[in-house]
Amino acid sequence: MRSQSSVSAALPSNGQLENSCHKDSTAKEHFQNGDRTSLEEELTSLHAKVAALEDDLRKSCQEASNNHDLCHQLEKELKELKDLEQQMKPKRSKIILDLLISVSKAERQEARMKVRQDSLRLGSVGVIRAGTIISETWEDGQMLKDLNIHLRQLLETKEAVERQRKSLKKRQSDKGDGTDAELGAQEEDFLIQDEIFKSRLVSIKREEETILRERDRYELEKGRLIRELKRIRDEDGSRFNNFQILNHRYALLNLLGKGGFSEVYKAYDLVEHRYVACKLHGLNVQWSEDKKQSYIRHALREYNIHKTLVHNHIVQLWDIFEIDQNTFCTILEYCSGMTLNSLTTFRGIQTFGLWNLPLTLGFFFLSFTHFLISGKDLDAVLKATPVLPEREARIIIVQIFQGLVYLNKRAQKIIHYDLKPGNVLFDEFGIAKVTDFGLSKIVEEDVGSQGMELTSQGAGTYWYLPPECFELSKTPLISSKVDVWSAGVLFYQMLFGRRPFGHDQTQERILREDTIIKARRVEFPTKPTISNEAKDLIRQCLTYNQAERPDVLTIAQDPYLTYLKK
Numbered sequence: 001m002r003s004q005s006s007v008s009a010a011l012p013s014n015g016q017l018e019n020s021c022h023k024d025s026t027a028k029e030h031f032q033n034g035d036r037t038s039l040e041e042e043l044t045s046l047h048a049k050v051a052a053l054e055d056d057l058r059k060s061c062q063e064a065s066n067n068h069d070l071c072h073q074l075e076k077e078l079k080e081l082k083d084l085e086q087q088m089k090p091k092r093s094k095i096i097l098d099l100l101i102s103v104s105k106a107e108r109q110e111a112r113m114k115v116r117q118d119s120l121r122l123g124s125v126g127v128i129r130a131g132t133i134i135s136e137t138w139e140d141g142q143m144l145k146d147l148n149i150h151l152r153q154l155l156e157t158k159e160a161v162e163r164q165r166k167s168l169k170k171r172q173s174d175k176g177d178g179t180d181a182e183l184g185a186q187e188e189d190f191l192i193q194d195e196i197f198k199s200r201l202v203s204i205k206r207e208e209e210t211i212l213r214e215r216d217r218y219e220l221e222k223g224r225l226i227r228e229l230k231r232i233r234d235e236d237g238s239r240f241n242n243f244q245i246l247n248h249r250y251a252l253l254n255l256l257g258k259g260g261f262s263e264v265y266k267a268y269d270l271v272e273h274r275y276v277a278c279k280l281h282g283l284n285v286q287w288s289e290d291k292k293q294s295y296i297r298h299a300l301r302e303y304n305i306h307k308t309l310v311h312n313h314i315v316q317l318w319d320i321f322e323i324d325q326n327t328f329c330t331i332l333e334y335c336s337g338m339t340l341n342s343l344t345t346f347r348g349i350q351t352f353g354l355w356n357l358p359l360t361l362g363f364f365f366l367s368f369t370h371f372l373i374s375g376k377d378l379d380a381v382l383k384a385t386p387v388l389p390e391r392e393a394r395i396i397i398v399q400i401f402q403g404l405v406y407l408n409k410r411a412q413k414i415i416h417y418d419l420k421p422g423n424v425l426f427d428e429f430g431i432a433k434v435t436d437f438g439l440s441k442i443v444e445e446d447v448g449s450q451g452m453e454l455t456s457q458g459a460g461t462y463w464y465l466p467p468e469c470f471e472l473s474k475t476p477l478i479s480s481k482v483d484v485w486s487a488g489v490l491f492y493q494m495l496f497g498r499r500p501f502g503h504d505q506t507q508e509r510i511l512r513e514d515t516i517i518k519a520r521r522v523e524f525p526t527k528p529t530i531s532n533e534a535k536d537l538i539r540q541c542l543t544y545n546q547a548e549r550p551d552v553l554t555i556a557q558d559p560y561l562t563y564l565k566k
């Protein structure tokens, strides 16, 4: 019904139809009455327009065809360029590689030359033979001999002056009779002589202190030389010292250092065009198949934890691959350490606008001026400068805590368990990064508030582990508070140049004497002076009772660890 009525509403009524017929007949009349001319004109103009449009269309078609040809031509050129790029790639890689190798060779030569020069001053490794046993020994260099001679001379002079002073005093007390004037003159003479001796003794003491400071510096330099000698020896004995390319992309350069079961090389990633650290894990060929499998399982576990971590204060792990049956390699973010050379280079880049150089050349300059082969970690920093100013120590511990906070804010929380100076690296800008997740633990979600069971008791570095890790009567329960304790030890060591507990003890003695189990209270040396806020942070970190010690997320709220002004 509704559709019928709407149709009828749309149709014209009878009256309307009549009206429109009438209009048509009037138009016809009008047409017949001679408006033909204007229509013809209109038609002509339309024809002209059509012709013009056809012309435009022709032109556009022509243009389209030209563009099509051009496009085709460009596509061809692009393909040619891409082919050329593909052809050039190996050539470019070869040039980069050649540059890198010459730089690395220059670095190796420089390192060996420096070691030879330093050995003259600081000492060298000698060989001693006792029957059939040949062993190595350290022979001190000229610098220490000179310092010791100087010290001995000073001691002799001091003793001579003291003898003189004693005899002067004796003469003064034995003085005979005389006139007041004579006695007065003698008294003055005595006082002047005594003052001369006293002043000489003071200056000898000052000289002695300078020499002792020099001797401390000598010891530090000697330590650095011994480490460098070891690194060079390890590099010479390594089977990877021949600038090999691993996995078709990682060009091995110079050895950064050797750990327990691994060698770490500085390398260049020819795909991503950046420096990386190649950690080569070697399985001992004499190990049983079971032991090898267990080592690989352990390394894969570490890799699986580490590869998911992406944070400014955690060393990034990029890749893992097998080299042969007994060797595999992990690729890590390269941390060059903040050396004087990298600072100079950084300034050079800014001053001479080297940022604008092609990427490869930029890298070349960066590497070439970076002569010291460093790979610096906090351990090396503390060996060179055992006590850091509080301001520097604070910014380092703040960064370590930021890394720890990241580990504790993830869905899958992680306890690092092996925080120590050797596991804190620095990049060229001085940014601290935590590394080595070989002992770290994943905290399962269902773990109770007391913490998770410690199944690998005995592992780790004892100076940095809290008392609960030494619990023997039952399986210890641990949490992120382990890392809080370790960070407290690290901070203390940076500030005072020694660890708070068992500093001079070996690992074995720490265990035997229950050093950490007895570490109930932390004591602070009087020197250097550090702020109460820093001491308070250390006290919190080194809270003996695990239940009372703050966890990572709680201690990270401490005002000392934030730079925001409240």
Ligand SMILES: Nc1ncnc2c1ncn2[C@@H]1O[C@H](COP(=O)(O)OP(=O)(O)OP(=O)(O)O)[C@@H](O)[C@H]1O
Residues within 6 Å of the ligand: 256, 257, 258, 259, 260, 261, 262, 263, 264, 277, 315, 332, 333, 334, 335, 336, 374, 375, 376, 377, 422, 425, 435, 436
């Ligand atoms: N990502 C990196 N960037 C730069 N240098 C690194 C990097 N990782 C390690 N190094 C350096 O390589 C050297 C050896 O490192 P490695 O971790 O194998 O040694 P380690 O910690 O002494 O040994 P282990 O882990 O067996 O106890 C150290 O000097 C370290 O500073």
